[in-house]
Amino acid sequence: MKYAFVGLGHRAQMYVDALLGEWRDAGTIVALCDSNRTRMDYYVERIGHEVPRFAPDEFGKVLELADAVIVTTVDATHAKYVCAALDAGLDVIVEKPLTVDADGCAAIAAAAERSSGKLIVTFNYRYSPRNSAVRRLLQEGVIGEITSVHFEWTLDTIHGADYFRRWHRDRANSGGLLVHKSTHHFDLVNWWLGSAPELVFAQTDLRFYGAENARKRGLADRPERAHGAPGLGTDPFLLDIAADERLKRLYLDAEHEDGYIRDQDVFAEGVNIDDNMSVMVRYANRAVLTYSLHAHAPWEGYRVAFNGTAGRLELDVVEREWTPPHAAIDPSAASKEHATGSWERLLVRRHWSEPEEVPIESGAGGHGGGDRLLLNDVFRGPDNDPLARQAGYRDGIRSVLTGHAANVSAATGVPVHLVDDGTRVR
Numbered sequence: 181m182k183y184a185f186v187g188l189g190h191r192a193q194m195y196v197d198a199l200l201g202e203w204r205d206a207g208t209i210v211a212l213c214d215s216n217r218t219r220m221d222y223y224v225e226r227i228g229h230e231v232p233r234f235a236p237d238e239f240g241k242v243l244e245l246a247d248a249v250i251v252t253t254v255d256a257t258h259a260k261y262v263c264a265a266l267d268a269g270l271d272v273i274v275e276k277p278l279t280v281d282a283d284g285c286a287a288i289a290a291a292a293e294r295s296s297g298k299l300i301v302t303f304n305y306r307y308s309p310r311n312s313a314v315r316r317l318l319q320e321g322v323i324g325e326i327t328s329v330h331f332e333w334t335l336d337t338i339h340g341a342d343y344f345r346r347w348h349r350d351r352a353n354s355g356g357l358l359v360h361k362s363t364h365h366f367d368l369v370n371w372w373l374g375s376a377p378e379l380v381f382a383q384t385d386l387r388f389y390g391a392e393n394a395r396k397r398g399l400a401d402r403p404e405r406a407h408g409a410p411g412l413g414t415d416p417f418l419l420d421i422a423a424d425e426r427l428k429r430l431y432l433d434a435e436h437e438d439g440y441i442r443d444q445d446v447f448a449e450g451v452n453i454d455d456n457m458s459v460m461v462r463y464a465n466r467a468v469l470t471y472s473l474h475a476h477a478p479w480e481g482y483r484v485a486f487n488g489t490a491g492r493l494e495l496d497v498v499e500r501e502w503t504p505p506h507a508a509i510d511p512s513a514a515s516k517e518h519a520t521g522s523w524e525r526l527l528v529r530r531h532w533s534e535p536e537e538v539p540i541e542s543g544a545g546g547h548g549g550g551d552r553l554l555l556n557d558v559f560r561g562p563d564n565d566p567l568a569r570q571a572g573y574r575d576g577i578r579s580v581l582t583g584h585a586a587n588v589s590a591a592t593g594v595p596v597h598l599v600d601d602g603t604r605v606r
Contacts, residue, residue: 181207181271181559184246186239186261187253188214188223190430191275194546195250196223198555206559211242218434243268248297251275254347255354259284266295273300273558277363278576280355281584282605285577289603292573300558301576303367306569307550307557310524310540314484314495315372315567317538322528324490326373329469333365333482336503340455340475341417344389344446345406349453356453358384359583362473365482366461367571367579372486375465376578376602381595382586384454388476394447406443407432416505419443459586464601478502481522491530498523578602 183199185192199209209227212220213234220233234242242249243264248271251261259279265272266288278301279285292299305311318326335343343361347353354360370376387393394402403409406418413420421427421443431442444450455475462468480500486493501521526538543549553569562570578601585596585605597606 182210182245182247183207184211184213184242184249185209185223186213186236186242186249186251187257188212188216188219188430189252190426192223192250192252193226193426194551194555195252195273195558196226198559200227202552203555203559207248211245213239213242216434216437216440218437219430222429239264243270246270248273255280255360256284256352259287262288262299263291266291266297266299269296271298271300273302274576276301276303276367276576277355277359277580277583278573279580280353280359282581285580285584285603288573289577299573299576301571301573302554302558303364303371303569303571303575303579304546304551304554305364305368306371306567306571307553309542309548309550310495310497310526311368311372312550312567312569313526313538313540314486314493317493317526317528318372318486319374319567322491323486323488323493323530326465326467326486326488328467328487329369329373329484330487331365331369331469331471331482331484333362333471333473334477334480335361335473335475336477336480336500337416338500338503339480340477341389341446342419343453343475344451344455345419345444346442347440349389349444349446349451351453354453355580355583356384356587357473357475358382358454358457358459358586359580362457362459362471362583362586363576363579365471365473366582367575369461369469369471370575370578370582370602371568371571373463373465373467375463375467377461377582377585377598378464378602379462379595379597380459380582380585380589382457382459382590384457384586384590386451386454386456388455389446390451391447391449399447402445402447404445404448405441406445409445416503417446454590457586457590459582461582491528491533494525494527494529496525496527574601574603581605 211232214220224231249265251274262272412418421432457473459471481498484495528536557570589596599606
């Protein structure tokens, strides 16, 4: 296979490195496309030999060189590139979220239906061993028919804050965290339940980040960005991108081309996404989800509980138990792999029985070995996976529309209905 990349930010590296390493026999990288030449040059250096580079308005030339396109651009641009590649008959691998709104979902669905190409959405959380274990237990019916789900996700002031200093802070780019981040979580619930969302109601707010909240708490005279700021090195919300070679090369050294600032202050003007979100979803199988996402917590992780007619299943995950004040200053601290104090526990609580802890077998690499399993499915195919972890465009649409419907509900104060198996807003 001949692979082209569009969007050469940090997320592209996982796929580039895969094709240079363990999956090098699966294909070759034949073209790069990005609005920033410096970022493309970084990846050409990483690849180790010359690769044709193209600007976004030359994407047609990219399509002529490739069999498949890997899309890792800003979320709001996904639909444009996905549709163009599908219409050219190419396979597409796209980072979540598939797109950011209902119009993008409709365009991608139409392109996928008329194309001979295949579209894969890379939901790596499906492949995490703990999440796969939940799917297996629910498939086996260990707690009977699922009646309700409670799902709480907390982002700490390392990970959560980072969305408020990047392009994600503008809803037009990302759809807000209910689309950019929560599509991971909504997809998990759709997959775990084997059902589709039908009704969505939400309440959201921006309570911590942004200039107005900073003023209310007396945080005056904040810098517009971290680089060169007087507080750099002591302020836990100022990210030193010069301290990380990759971030420096991809963003600080590339600013002169497009003006993109990677280290904006999280309390500066321009933040228009929410940091506290509560959502209720009803599914076609009558299960009801209560979900919350909190983006300024002192710890990072999630809790999910399934109530069933024969008992309850609980998964508790602490990815980072606490955030030292210096941690957010250091870009390398963003990794949660083997973080101090991390733990996970999966419990089955059957009626009239003592709780039973289910062992979780993790592998090497990111997300407990899940990233490796995902990449193997992407580049070599899923074989006969009993858990059906590889996600297609309908899975991507259901997850996006749940977040989109939640945004609409929060803005209007009324529930939003989804139809056609969760793939269209009524």
